[in-house]
Each structure stands twice: as C-alpha cells, then as structure tokens.
Amino acid sequence: MSTDPKPAARRADKILAEEFFLARSKILDLAATLDRLERGQGSVDELQQRLLLQQGMEILLDDQSDKARRVQLLMSRPYDPDWRKNYGLH
Amino acid sequence: MDYIDPHIHMVSRTTDDYETLARMGCIAMSEPAFWAGFDRGSVESFRDYFRQLTEFEPKRAAQFGIQHYTWLCINAKEAENVSLSREVIAMIPEFLSASNVLGIGEIGLNKNTKNESTIFLEHVDLAVRYGQQILIHTPHLEDKYQGTKMIVDMLVHDTRVDRSRVLVDHVEEHTIQEVLDQGFWAGMTLYPVTKCTPARAADMIERFGPERLMANSAGDWGPSKPTAIPDLIMELKRRGHSRQLIRKIVCENPCEFFSQSKNFKAPSALS
Numbered sequence: 001m002s003t004d005p006k007p008a009a010r011r012a013d014k015i016l017a018e019e020f021f022l023a024r025s026k027i028l029d030l031a032a033t034l035d036r037l038e039r040g041q042g043s044v045d046e047l048q049q050r051l052l053l054q055q056g057m058e059i060l061l062d063d064q065s066d067k068a069r070r071v072q073l074l075m076s077r078p079y080d081p082d083w084r085k086n087y088g089l090h
Numbered sequence: 091m092d093y094i095d096p097h098i099h100m101v102s103r104t105t106d107d108y109e110t111l112a113r114m115g116c117i118a119m120s121e122p123a124f125w126a127g128f129d130r131g132s133v134e135s136f137r138d139y140f141r142q143l144t145e146f147e148p149k150r151a152a153q154f155g156i157q158h159y160t161w162l163c164i165n166a167k168e169a170e171n172v173s174l175s176r177e178v179i180a181m182i183p184e185f186l187s188a189s190n191v192l193g194i195g196e197i198g199l200n201k202n203t204k205n206e207s208t209i210f211l212e213h214v215d216l217a218v219r220y221g222q223q224i225l226i227h228t229p230h231l232e233d234k235y236q237g238t239k240m241i242v243d244m245l246v247h248d249t250r251v252d253r254s255r256v257l258v259d260h261v262e263e264h265t266i267q268e269v270l271d272q273g274f275w276a277g278m279t280l281y282p283v284t285k286c287t288p289a290r291a292a293d294m295i296e297r298f299g300p301e302r303l304m305a306n307s308a309g310d311w312g313p314s315k316p317t318a319i320p321d322l323i324m325e326l327k328r329r330g331h332s333r334q335l336i337r338k339i340v341c342e343n344p345c346e347f348f349s350q351s352k353n354f355k356a357p358s359a360l361s
C-alpha cells in the first residue's frame with residue numbers, strides 16, 4: 001500500500017497566467033460557432049443539441065464548482081437502477 | 091521517461107509507430123481485443139485475429155525492445171450478434187495459455203443494449219472460471235455514464251469477481267469516482283476529441299490522487315494519438331509534479347496491476 005498524498009495544488013494566479021490564452025481561444029471558438037449557427041439557413045433554437053449547448057454554457061457561468069463533471073452529466077443519458085429487470089436479466 | 095501504455099491497439103498502427111513509441115520511452119504495452127473497423131463475419135476471423143495478437147504483434151514489438159501483452163474477447167460493438175459472440179467465447183480458452191495473454195478484454199458496453207449486457211456477463215463468467223484478469227471498455231459520449239453504471243452494477247453483483255483484478259477504462263470526470271470507490275482500477279484514455287485531453291487527465295490525477303489510476307492512448311482506428319502518454323507526462327511536468335508521482339501513474343501502476351497475471355514479467359528497466 002502506497003501512501004502517496006494527492007499532489008499539492010498550484011497557485012490560481014499562476015494557472016490563470018499559463019492558461020489565459022488557451023481559454024480565450026476556446027471562448028472565441030464557441031462564440032464563432034454560435035455566429036455560424038445564426039448565419040446558417042433555418043433555425044436550430046428548438047433542437048435538443050442547441051439546448052444542451054445553452055445549458056452547458058449556463059453551467060460555465062453559474063457560481064457552483066465541479067463544472068466539468070456537471071457538464072458531462074448534462075450530456076449523458078440517465079441511469080435506471082432497475083435496468084436489469086427491464087432487460088429480463090438476473 | 092520510461093512508460094507503459096496499458097491500452098493501445100497496435101494492429102491499427104504501422105511499424106514506424108512502434109519505433110516512435112520506443113524512442114519516446116515506451117517499454118511495454120497491452121493490447122485489448124477490439125473492433126476491427128468493420129464487423130467480422132465468422133469465428134474463424136477472430137481465431138486469426140487472436141493469432142495476430144498472440145504471435146505476430148509481440149514479435150513486431152520486440153524488434154523495438156517493447157514488451158507486448160494482450161487481452162482476448164469479442165468487443166461490445168460485435169456482441170450485438172449473440173450467436174457469433176458465444177462461438178468466440180467458446181474458442182477463447184484455446185489462446186489463454188499463450189505467453190502474452192493477461193486476461194479477458196476489452197469487454198463492456200457500446201450502446202448499453204440487452205444483448206451487449208448478456209455477452210458481457212458471459213465474458214465475466216469466462217474470466218472467473220479461468221482465473222483471468224478483466225479489462226473493461228466503457229461506452230463513449232452520452233452513453234458513458236449509463237453504461238459505466240450498468241457495468242459496475244453487473245460486476246458488483248457477481249461476488250466471485252475480485253475487483254482489484256479489474257481495470258475499467260475510458261473513465262472521465264463523471265465516472266471516475268464510482269469506479270475507484272468500488273475498488274476497481276481506472277484508466278483514463280487520452281484522445282484528441284471524444285474522450286479526455288492530457289490536461290483533463292492531469293486534473294483528475296490532482297483531484298483523485300494516483301492510487302489505482304493509469305492513463306492510456308487507445309491508439310485505434312479513430313483519430314487517436316499513440317504518443318499521448320508522453321503528452322500527459324509533459325503536462326504533469328509542466329505543472330511541477332514530482333517525477334515520483336508521474337512514474338507511479340505511467341509505470342508503477344500498470345506494472346502492479348498487470349503483475350496479478352502470471353504471464354506478466356516486469357520490464358527490467360523497472361526492477
């Protein structure tokens with residue numbers, strides 16, 4: 001049994017300085033995608049995928065933590081604990 | 091830095107890739123049986139594939155000083171064909187004594203169907219009856235959460251399964267906690283688009299610690315990067331993590347997990 005602790009956390013201001021340009025470019029990509037959707041013919045406003053993107057962006061902006069896991073769960077099919085019974089498996 | 095890739099599909103890779111991996115520090119790898127990019131038509135196709143995995147690939151790897159191990163099964167995509175799956179499962183024991191076989195894998199779910207679940211359970215039974223370790227494929231994208239929960243449910247339900255001998259691969263932020271909490275090993279698959287980036291893998295190492303956690307490249311037919319583990323090593327170094335921590339993830343953990351199979355010989359660089 002190893003007793004390795006979790007690695008120590010880095011300073012937040014250092015992370016921000018290192019990752020600012022990468023995050024900036026990802027926001028721009030997302031912004032350009034939304035512009036492209038708007039310029040496209042027809043509307044996607046009511047489509048499920050568009051709604052998922054909207055809800056995902058709302059997770060990014062809310063004041064709660066654990067954002068990556070919450071975005072993942074948003075984009076996931078739900079789990080039914082009774083799945084075995086539904087499939088007739090024992 | 092020397093490293094082990096615990097999940098890489100070398101049948102889809104060129105000999106040049108073996109050379110590149112060796113130059114980047116890869117000393118051992120394990121190759122689970124998987125989909126060939128198309129559905130195979132008969133059990134004989136699988137017999138030839140298993141010969142490729144147990145005879146040809148180890149020789150190709152050895153030319154570059156890399157140890158090649160493998161896992162056998164019919165993958166979840168093709169498990170939808172139950173009768174073919176049963177023929178393959180019945181044939182697998184012929185290959186279990188080959189010197190590079192570590193166990194049964196990568197078994198799992200793809201679209202989380204009843205047939206896939208049935209064949210998953212039959213593979214688990216095969217592994218238990220033959221005392222084999224298990225390597226698990228969890229589904230991708232919107233199917234991952236549901237499928238991982240179903241897989242964990244099936245494994246926990248079978249009290250014969252030794253969880254410390256099971257590796258659950260392709261974990262992400264929403265599935266890693268449960269896999270580790272239930273006592274399984276977890277693998278993060280580094281993939282350019284649909285799975286996990288080196289940065290997010292480094293985040294999970296920081297959040298969950300290095301115990302029972304490893305990383306792999308998958309290196310399959312899809313857009314994947316066989317040198318993804320060196321990318322993760324660089325990301326961890328860039329963040330200032332210790333050599334000891336990095337080595338645990340990319341070398342010692344795979345080694346400790348694989349050592350539970352009698353066919354695994356720890357690379358001399360590690361002993």
Ligand SMILES: [Zn+2]
Nearest residue numbers: 122124196308
């Ligand atoms: Zn795979």
